[in-house]
Amino acid sequence: MHDGLPEPEYQRLAKQIHRAIWDDLDPLEQRIEDEERIPYDIVLPVLRDAGAFGLLVPREYGGKGLSIRQYLPLLAEFAKIQGGIRVIVHVHNSFAHALSEIGNDAQKAAILPGAVTGEKSVAFALTEPDHGTGADLGTTAARDDGGYVLNGRKWLITNSDLASHFLVFAKTGTGEVSALLVERDSPGFTIEPLPETMGCKGGEHGVLTFENVRVPASALVGSEGEGQEHLERALEISRVFIAASSLGTSERALELSLAHARSRVTFGKPIGQRQAVQRYLAEMGTDIYALRGMLADAARKWDEGRRIPAESAMVKQFGLEAVGRVTDRALLVHGGIGYTRRHPVERLYRDARLNWLEEGPPTVQYLVAARELLSGYSFTGEATG
Ligand SMILES: Cc1cc2nc3c(=O)[nH]c(=O)nc-3n(C[C@H](O)[C@H](O)[C@H](O)COP(=O)(O)OP(=O)(O)OC[C@H]3O[C@@H](n4cnc5c(N)ncnc54)[C@H](O)[C@@H]3O)c2cc1C
Known part of the structure; x- marks a missing residue:
């Protein structure tokens, strides 16, 4: 069982990451969207100082050594702000983590200590x-x-x-x-x-x-010929990370939609009092609730040392469908102004589309999930065939 960082230390880290996200990084959204360029001179030091580069690097190499259960909510928080920043954090951590699992001692010693500060990074x-x-x-x-x-x-x-x-x-x-x-x-x-x-x-x-x-x-x-196996192991957990990104983007879209539904008044009432709009909000909440549950299950199994090929393909696929529905409904709740850049919902909608592609498109997720189901996968995670 991988317990990760002791709870008080984790809570301190989470606070630090949240502060960096909302105080230092979120204000850069407009600038990045306008210039289509991330100001690395600002963003990289913020990520480094908050500890964001070492989240999944084992502690013996100077990282935080988070469990997957601990990592997912932090990655989800990054998925609420400008998406290019989330992608940097995701790819850096995902492949530092993969190297810590599949690399040999010399490869890990050469790269992982530098990965903690962002000085080294594996694409x-x-x-x-x-x-x-x-x-x-x-x-x-x-x-x-x-x-x-x-x-x-x-x-x-x-x-x-x-x-x-x-x-x-x-x-x-x-x-x-x-x-x-x-x-x-x-x-x-x-x-x-x-x-x-x-x-x-x-x-x-x-x-x-x-x-x-x-x-x-x-x-x-x-060894030679082990590439396919490494690929499957790296992608198995990385698909869960994409699903966590879908969760964070969905949570932000709902939060913005609830605020808008409370404040936008038409025909003398906030739109949140209209049953048709309430249905959008309820459906968004349902997707988020379901995705959270699936992610918690996948994280627990991985932290227990189990393989989760079916779960990871299914949660990745469900996550992208959920964030697609949620960001779509967020635009509907916002009406015409949601289509402008006045609110971040249009950005969330565009950012979410990457989740279809990262770590394999839907046809690959169907293939992996169906292969596992046909070979006797049971929902306890144990193969019965
Ligand atoms: C912003 C961004 C960042 C990315 N980052 C990385 C990265 O860091 N590293 C990396 O390696 N890749 C990266 N990718 C690539 C991404 O993983 C792929 O785009 C994705 O997996 C789809 O592969 P493809 O583009 O080759 O599409 P194609 O394989 O050309 O697929 C096109 C369509 O055909 C379907 N298709 C293709 N082959 C089959 C088949 N055999 N059976 C059924 N359907 C099939 C696909 O599902 C899709 O619908 C990134 C992509 C984007 C957009």
């Missing part, structure tokens, strides 16, 4: 412009002179402007998938930005090109 490099993910990858790592030579292209790789290392998935040997930690300044490795995104604005999701990039054998994570 996740899976998606490709010319191929599908997993077994279809086109990037290759051919054995050469005791190491590997990497060739191929990746794109949509978040934090590509910040990362010191890239966890690159490539085909090795006879075509099996392997994972390699590639340093940013490796000769032959170039990074170009993509156009700005619909929501979660300001971060960079770059195109990575590997042209005969030499990577030492020590960069291999685990």
